[in-house]
Amino acid sequence: MTTSLPPPTVDDRAWVVCGGCRTLHYRKRLTRGLKVCPDCNRHNLLSATERIDQLFDPGSVELLDFPVHTEDVLQFVDTKPYLERLEAARRRTGLREGVVVAAGRIGGHHLVAAVMDFGFLGGSLGGAAGELITRTAELALTRRLPLLLVTASGGARM
Numbered sequence: 217m218t219t220s221l222p223p224p225t226v227d228d229r230a231w232v233v234c235g236g237c238r239t240l241h242y243r244k245r246l247t248r249g250l251k252v253c254p255d256c257n258r259h260n261l262l263s264a265t266e267r268i269d270q271l272f273d274p275g276s277v278e279l280l281d282f283p284v285h286t287e288d289v290l291q292f293v294d295t296k297p298y299l300e301r302l303e304a305a306r307r308r309t310g311l312r313e314g315v316v317v318a319a320g321r322i323g324g325h326h327l328v329a330a331v332m333d334f335g336f337l338g339g340s341l342g343g344a345a346g347e348l349i350t351r352t353a354e355l356a357l358t359r360r361l362p363l364l365l366v367t368a369s370g371g372a373r374m
């Protein structure tokens with residue numbers, strides 16, 4: 217009687233498939249290359265926090281949390297209720313909304329930024345996301361700092 221060894225295990229999180237050429241890459245190496253595929257040159261999707269990490273000077277970032285809340289004024293339902301879809305996006309991304317607000321430095325220059333996350337309902341712009349962008353602009357005005365908007369949106373949240 218022969219016994220076979222179990223198949224080798226691979227830490228799935230250590231590897232990522234390029235969305236362009238489907239090549240398997242070591243995640244840390246792709247991240248070091250700013251998530252640009254070395255094989256097909258595709259610029260793979262970045263989360264808002266990855267963009268902030270890439271743009272801001274290391275150690276200078278302060279994530280800001282403005283109290284906004286999302287409402288379902290239309291009581292919208294397509295294949296599932298809007299609030300259910302919203303909760304799934306929150307669980308998947310770890311974000312409360314599709315915009316992350318940060319203050320910090322780029323090249324030594326102080327600024328504030330509102331960075332959209334396409335992974336959160338396609339970066340769609342709902343009332344709370346718009347409120348976060350508006351509050352970021354107001355903060356930039358109050359602090360007399362430049363405002364950076366990183367848009368990654370599929371459009372309005374319908």
Ligand SMILES: [Zn+2]
Nearest residue numbers: 234237253256
């Ligand atoms: Zn590729």
